Amino acid sequence: MTQTRIPTLDLRRFTDPSSPDDRQAFVSELGNAYREWGFAGIRGHGIGQAQIAACYDVFQRLFALPEEVKLKYHVPGGGGARGYTPFGVETAKGATHHDLKEFWHVGREIPRDSKYAGVMPPNPWPEEVPDFREKAYGLYQALDAVGSRVLAALALHIDLPEDWFADKTDSGNSILRPIHYPPITAPDIPNVRAGAHEDINLITLLVGASAEGLEVLSHAGEWVPFTADEDTIVVNIGDMLQRLTNHVYPSTTHRVVNPRGERARQPRYSTPFFLHPNPDFVIDVLPACDTPDNPSRYPEPITAQGYLEERLREIKLK
Numbered sequence: 001m002t003q004t005r006i007p008t009l010d011l012r013r014f015t016d017p018s019s020p021d022d023r024q025a026f027v028s029e030l031g032n033a034y035r036e037w038g039f040a041g042i043r044g045h046g047i048g049q050a051q052i053a054a055c056y057d058v059f060q061r062l063f064a065l066p067e068e069v070k071l072k073y074h075v076p077g078g079g080g081a082r083g084y085t086p087f088g089v090e091t092a093k094g095a096t097h098h099d100l101k102e103f104w105h106v107g108r109e110i111p112r113d114s115k116y117a118g119v120m121p122p123n124p125w126p127e128e129v130p131d132f133r134e135k136a137y138g139l140y141q142a143l144d145a146v147g148s149r150v151l152a153a154l155a156l157h158i159d160l161p162e163d164w165f166a167d168k169t170d171s172g173n174s175i176l177r178p179i180h181y182p183p184i185t186a187p188d189i190p191n192v193r194a195g196a197h198e199d200i201n202l203i204t205l206l207v208g209a210s211a212e213g214l215e216v217l218s219h220a221g222e223w224v225p226f227t228a229d230e231d232t233i234v235v236n237i238g239d240m241l242q243r244l245t246n247h248v249y250p251s252t253t254h255r256v257v258n259p260r261g262e263r264a265r266q267p268r269y270s271t272p273f274f275l276h277p278n279p280d281f282v283i284d285v286l287p288a289c290d291t292p293d294n295p296s297r298y299p300e301p302i303t304a305q306g307y308l309e310e311r312l313r314e315i316k317l318k
Helices: 020-037 049-063 067-073 132-157 239-244 261-265 304-314
Strands: 008-010 039-043 083-085 102-107 179-181 194-197 203-207 214-217 223-225 233-237 254-256 268-275
Touching: 008 020, 020 039, 020 132, 049 102, 049 132, 049 179, 049 268, 067 083, 102 132, 132 203, 132 233, 132 268, 239 304
Parallel strands: 008 039
Antiparallel strands: 039 233, 083 102, 102 179, 179 268, 194 254, 203 233, 203 268, 214 223, 214 254
């Protein structure tokens, strides 16, 4: 088992109704892990390794396509919201060099007469990988469900009803992002695979990272490696939840560093799921998180969609 200072907890302690005392202990331990780290490992999530492996198979086949084929699915001016984003575009906020990655975005499938259709476009699907849609959207739905259970536990930890997030995320503009970090062949490259950044959304669920490299910045300013076990999903707080809770749940800076030596010659694949609220959800500091010891940092509320667009411009996706 991988040793790390960042806790890993078993979600079955929360979802099993037969042990209410352990359920409450789980809520407390999870909340404390996020207050300290903004990160935790989640096992017992119910997504089988066979499903994850099948998804990585189609993702690798997608990224192995010729560049001109992948570029058919690039949507210029779309802010990277759907389809393919080529190598050398995304740049961490404030960074000089672009990240060393290409990726694909799968968004929520909604009726085209939905009130959110204007900001949640349809997904393009790569015809060259015919099982991509089934596998990718199956994983999307599975991670969406796990994320909802994590949010339910976090709601309880700050004295909200367990279902508080349910009707605020049921049409969330959430994104599944298969990522390919190609092999690094130059010895003195100034870029890193993913520059130090915080995520935009409520929470991020990272499934099946194929190699080490993820590092989390502690309160003390130390970069702490976090390579999870195969059966563990890494779940971290994003800026929207940090803002909503007035930093009770901090959005922690993290990065993906380049491996050394021969390991740099290996590609890295990972798949985060960025769980977002519904586009018209208003991010306004929760009254319970605005206290004399922690006065509100955000007097002006903002919609989830407005915040997303603001941040996409900062990272050069819009």
